[in-house]
Each structure stands twice: as C-alpha cells, then as structure tokens.
Amino acid sequence: MTTPGVSRSEQKERTRRAILDAALGLAEEGGLAALSLRQVAKEIGIVPTAFYRHFASIDELGLTLVTESFDALRALLRDARTIPDDATATEWDLAVSIADKSIDALVTHAGQSDRHLRFIARELLAGPPAVREAVRHQLQLVERELATDLAHVELTRAWSSADLAILANLLVNAMLIRAEELSRSGSAAETRRIADTARRQLHMVLVGTLRWDSSK
Amino acid sequence: MTTPGVSRSEQKERTRRAILDAALGLAEEGGLAALSLRQVAKEIGIVPTAFYRHFASIDELGLTLVTESFDALRALLRDARTIPDDATATEWDLAVSIADKSIDALVTHAGQSDRHLRFIARELLAGPPAVREAVRHQLQLVERELATDLAHVELTRAWSSADLAILANLLVNAMLIRAEELSRSGSAAETRRIADTARRQLHMVLVGTLRWDSSK
DNA sequence: AGTTTCGGTGAACAGCCGTTCACCGAAGAA
DNA sequence: TTCTTCGGTGAACGGCTGTTCACCGAAACT
Structure with missing residues (x-):
C-alpha cells in the first residue's frame, strides 16, 4: 500500500x-x-x-461518515436553494423553479455525493442506535436551516413556522428518496427518465403546497 | 420451550x-x-x-418477513383507501378525506403492523441484495394496485397513468416515512402531535396534487 | 400395546469478527 | 549521519457467525 x-x-x-x-x-x-x-x-x-x-474504532469511522455525508447534503441543498425571489412570480413559476433547481442539483451532484445521501437515508432507518441518533439530529438541523431560508421567499412570508418546517421536511425527504432511485439507473437515458418523474412529482407537490394558505 | x-x-x-x-x-x-x-x-x-x-436458512426467514410485511402494508392501504367518491366534493374535501383516512389507518394499525412497515422501508434501503430486490418488486406491485384504485376517483379520471403512478408512489412513500416517525413516539400525546403534523403535510401535498392538471 | 414422527438438544465444524501487541523499515528531524 | 517518528505488518486473543449431525423424549398413529 x-x-x-x-x-x-x-x-x-x-x-x-x-x-x-x-x-x-x-x-x-x-x-x-x-x-x-x-x-x-x-x-x-x-x-x-x-x-x-x-x-480509534469502527464506531469512529461510522461517525466520520455521518459528518462527511451531511457536508454533502448541505452542499447539495446550498446549490438547490438559490431560488429567484421574484415577487411577481406565480406559485406555479416558483414551484417549477424550486423543483427544477432541486432535481438539477441532485443529478449534478450524483456520482460525487449520492452515496453520501443514500448513507444518510439508510442509516437513519437501519443504522446502529448511536449512528441513527446522530443522523436524526443532524437531519433536524438541516431541515431547520432550510426552513429559515424558505421563510425569506416572498410567497411563504405569511406561513407559520410549523408549516415551513413541514415544507422543509418534505423537500429533504424528497431529495433522500430520489437519491436512492437515481443511484439505480444504469444508463444516462434511465437517469433522465427518473429525473423527469422526480421533477414532475415535485411540481405536483409544490404547486399545491405553495398555494397553501397557512392560516388554514 | x-x-x-x-x-x-x-x-x-x-x-x-x-x-x-x-x-x-x-x-x-x-x-x-x-x-x-x-x-x-x-x-x-x-x-x-x-x-x-x-x-431452511436465514435467507428463508428474511423472505418470509418480506411476505408478511407486505401483507401488513396491503391491509393498511385497504383500510386507507375506502374513499368517498362524491362527484360534488371539492379538491379540498377529497384531499382532506384521503389524508385523514390514511393517517387514521396508520395510527390504528400502529402496534400491529408498524414494525412491518418499518421493515419494508429499512430493507428497501439497507437489506441484503436479494431482500432489497424483493422489497423493491413488491413495492412496485403495491403502487400499481393503488394507482388503479385511484383511477376510479372522479377527480383523477382525466389523469395520465404516469401521473397516477406518481401520486401512488407519493402516498406509499408518505406512509412508510410516517410509520418510522410514529414508531418513535413515547406518549399518546406525542403520537397525536406527530399524526397531526403528518396529516397537515398530507393535506398540503394532496390539495395541490388533486388540483393538478394532468394535461400539463 | 408397539411403532413412527418430529421439535428440541448439545457437540462440533470452519470461518469471520474487533482489537492488542511487538516489530519492521522508511520518512523526517537533529 | 544518527536518532526519532510512525504507517504498515503478522501473529494471537476470545468471541461470534451459519450450518451439520446424531441423539433424545414425548406426541401421534396403528
């Protein structure tokens, strides 16, 4: 060696x-x-x-992988979250913008960070208790960050913080689930097909979500 | 023994x-x-x-658990999917109806089948290759079933089958993710809180999704 | 009654696991 | 050049793994 x-x-x-x-x-x-x-x-x-x-031990290896994986997730979200804050944009424009940016960032980062994203999703559900707890905690922090960012988007100004948290959770979960699917694509054509489906699902979800009246 | x-x-x-x-x-x-x-x-x-x-072996145990878990998932979806098909209902009424039914079914089945649901989610991401493949396949079947059921709901009559598949995928994923969260609730009060959040997220998503114009 | 069936037992198998220790040899510092 | 530092080595530890085999004893069948 x-x-x-x-x-x-x-x-x-x-x-x-x-x-x-x-x-x-x-x-x-x-x-x-x-x-x-x-x-x-x-x-x-x-x-x-x-x-x-x-x-020092295998446990330390695991925790290092957790840290590294969340660096990758944050980098991905940082890319996805450069959202045009045009006050005149319709809900539809904004939804499409967010969805496209998110999926584009996901596809672009694939190959570099998709293994990290799948690591997060996997260990959240199946990791050793200590790792699971660490992942859960870090995920909460990431969602909170994303929620405060979303609060600066014009359309969600009137939203309750609880609803913003729900939306952030939705977006993060979507990213993690799609990272898993994308990782299984064999060809570039299949990657595009999966990405298109993911984009469309995110459109459907966000169009409605952004029309949401947080006052209930 | x-x-x-x-x-x-x-x-x-x-x-x-x-x-x-x-x-x-x-x-x-x-x-x-x-x-x-x-x-x-x-x-x-x-x-x-x-x-x-x-x-005969541990592998057989694993596959038996897969079968059993999908029985539980199908039972859950069967409960969740008794949806009032009122042609005069608004998108909002229908969205709330589907979301509430789904979450109610989830909470009701918790304790009996939630370990099975978490098993599905976990092994989909972290199982041995053979188990992962089996879970993936079964999950596709379940989603297809749900999609054909959703096709009978008045509001989605005009939807493309691709969009119905996307919606079915959304609902199944939501169930699996929430099963994980609900399993961590210590008290009945916390269970209700998590269930309320899940319900609200599903409202947000479905209200928009059902307003979706499948013709794009 | 005698006989068969069969779920549970205990020993044994080769093989993998995380971790420790003393040791080697080359890179870096004096 | 001599001395120290340190990443990699190979043997060894107790303990765990899935699976096999011959065997036991009670339930079930004749």
Missing part, C-alpha cells in the same frame, strides 16, 4: 480517504451495522490492524 | 411465530443483514439448531 515518492502525511491522508471511500461503498450492502473492518482493509489492500492508525 | 398440553402442530406454529416476531424486533437495530440466528434463538429460548425445524 505504500507508494514511495509522496510525503508521509500525504500518504496518510490518502489511506484515510481510501478507508472512508471503501467503507461508504461496502456499507451499501447491508448498512453500516453489517460492515466489517476486515472487508474494508482487504478492499483497499492494507492489513486489518493498519486501520487503527487512522481511526 | 415445550409447553405440554397443546398439540404438536399448534406448538410448532407457536414457535414459528415467536421466531418471526423476535427476528422482526431484533432487525430493528442494524437491519436484517446484521441479524443473527443465535440472537433470535436466545431471545425466544430455544437452542440455535432448533431454528432449522422451521426455516
């Missing part, structure tokens, strides 16, 4: 990344709870004990 | 149920892929090898 010619710290960082990447990939089958240190080590061509030069 | 006084076939069925229940419970932490035969056996008080009097 040693590659002479590069500095020691650089080599270390390289191995660390290899561990994280391999773990993220191997966790796709069976989840983090069914991940084995020896699998990871074999995958990247180091001996199992070398793992401990980079992480 | 033997309880004299009951017939042999009855005792066998009892043990089989105990295995399935214990497996369903233990799979909640870490998923099916992290489930161990010995854990299950210890949980119900039999020796590990006795397991093989009821299932």
Whole structure:
C-alpha cells in the first residue's frame, strides 16, 4: 500500500480517504451495522490492524461518515436553494423553479455525493442506535436551516413556522428518496427518465403546497 | 420451550411465530443483514439448531418477513383507501378525506403492523441484495394496485397513468416515512402531535396534487 | 400395546469478527 | 549521519457467525 515518492502525511491522508471511500461503498450492502473492518482493509489492500492508525474504532469511522455525508447534503441543498425571489412570480413559476433547481442539483451532484445521501437515508432507518441518533439530529438541523431560508421567499412570508418546517421536511425527504432511485439507473437515458418523474412529482407537490394558505 | 398440553402442530406454529416476531424486533437495530440466528434463538429460548425445524436458512426467514410485511402494508392501504367518491366534493374535501383516512389507518394499525412497515422501508434501503430486490418488486406491485384504485376517483379520471403512478408512489412513500416517525413516539400525546403534523403535510401535498392538471 | 414422527438438544465444524501487541523499515528531524 | 517518528505488518486473543449431525423424549398413529 505504500507508494514511495509522496510525503508521509500525504500518504496518510490518502489511506484515510481510501478507508472512508471503501467503507461508504461496502456499507451499501447491508448498512453500516453489517460492515466489517476486515472487508474494508482487504478492499483497499492494507492489513486489518493498519486501520487503527487512522481511526480509534469502527464506531469512529461510522461517525466520520455521518459528518462527511451531511457536508454533502448541505452542499447539495446550498446549490438547490438559490431560488429567484421574484415577487411577481406565480406559485406555479416558483414551484417549477424550486423543483427544477432541486432535481438539477441532485443529478449534478450524483456520482460525487449520492452515496453520501443514500448513507444518510439508510442509516437513519437501519443504522446502529448511536449512528441513527446522530443522523436524526443532524437531519433536524438541516431541515431547520432550510426552513429559515424558505421563510425569506416572498410567497411563504405569511406561513407559520410549523408549516415551513413541514415544507422543509418534505423537500429533504424528497431529495433522500430520489437519491436512492437515481443511484439505480444504469444508463444516462434511465437517469433522465427518473429525473423527469422526480421533477414532475415535485411540481405536483409544490404547486399545491405553495398555494397553501397557512392560516388554514 | 415445550409447553405440554397443546398439540404438536399448534406448538410448532407457536414457535414459528415467536421466531418471526423476535427476528422482526431484533432487525430493528442494524437491519436484517446484521441479524443473527443465535440472537433470535436466545431471545425466544430455544437452542440455535432448533431454528432449522422451521426455516431452511436465514435467507428463508428474511423472505418470509418480506411476505408478511407486505401483507401488513396491503391491509393498511385497504383500510386507507375506502374513499368517498362524491362527484360534488371539492379538491379540498377529497384531499382532506384521503389524508385523514390514511393517517387514521396508520395510527390504528400502529402496534400491529408498524414494525412491518418499518421493515419494508429499512430493507428497501439497507437489506441484503436479494431482500432489497424483493422489497423493491413488491413495492412496485403495491403502487400499481393503488394507482388503479385511484383511477376510479372522479377527480383523477382525466389523469395520465404516469401521473397516477406518481401520486401512488407519493402516498406509499408518505406512509412508510410516517410509520418510522410514529414508531418513535413515547406518549399518546406525542403520537397525536406527530399524526397531526403528518396529516397537515398530507393535506398540503394532496390539495395541490388533486388540483393538478394532468394535461400539463 | 408397539411403532413412527418430529421439535428440541448439545457437540462440533470452519470461518469471520474487533482489537492488542511487538516489530519492521522508511520518512523526517537533529 | 544518527536518532526519532510512525504507517504498515503478522501473529494471537476470545468471541461470534451459519450450518451439520446424531441423539433424545414425548406426541401421534396403528
């Protein structure tokens, strides 16, 4: 595994990344709870004990993957959320704008961050208790961030904060679910088909949601 | 584990149920892929090898749980889908009706079938490849059933089958996601709070969705 | 009554798990 | 050049995994 010619710290960082990447990939089958240190080590061509030069335990690996995955989710939402705040726009225009931006961001980030998004969705439901709790907590923070951002959109000015939270939850869930579907596409054509369906569903949902009268 | 006084076939069925229940419970932490035969056996008080009097392998256990879980999901949807088809109803009335029925069915079935619903959601994302594929397939069938039912609702008569499929997917996903949230409620009060939020989100979504013009 | 059926038992199998330890050899500092 | 640092190594630990086998004892059948 040693590659002479590069500095020691650089080599270390390289191995660390290899561990994280391999773990993220191997966790796709069976989840983090069914991940084995020896699998990871074999995958990247180091001996199992070398793992401990980079992480104190497997649990630490898991929590690192959680942190990294949420960085990816936040980056995705940051892209999706540059929404034109045109006061004259109709609900329909805005809904389409948000939906298209979201799906575009999702498709664009696919390949880089989709494994992280699926990691979040998966471990939220199937992770070891500690990981599940961490994911749940981080997800709440992300939704709260998104909700405060949505509050600045003209059309939702009059909404209650509870309704904004509901909308944010809706959008985040949609992203996570679609990331799973998109990951299964074999061809570029299938990717486009799935993306189109996702876009349409988001249109349907958002058109209605943005016409929502929060005062009930 | 033997309880004299009951017939042999009855005792066998009892043990089989105990295995399935214990497996369903233990799979909640870490998923099916992290489930161990010995854990299950210890949980119900039999020796590990006795397991093989009821299932040929662990894989067979997993597939049985898939079948059982989808029975639960279909039962839930059957309850949720007794929708008043009043031609004079507004979109809003219908949306509220569908949403309320769905959430009511979910809350009512909770405790009996919510572990099965969470099993479906979890193994869809984190199951062993074979289980994941089986769940995915069954989920497609359920969505198709629901879509053909929705086609009989007056308001969606003009919808394209693609849009009906999207709506069905939306409803099924919503059920699975909410089952997860509801399962974490400690008190009856919290259950009501979560149910109210879920209802409101479904209102928001369906009000818009049912106003959707499928002709684009 | 004798005989068969069969769910549960306990030992044994090869194989994987996370983690520890002493050790090696090359990179980096003096 | 000498000395230190440190990422990777290989053996070893106790414990867990799914599955097999021969066996037991009571229920069920004749």
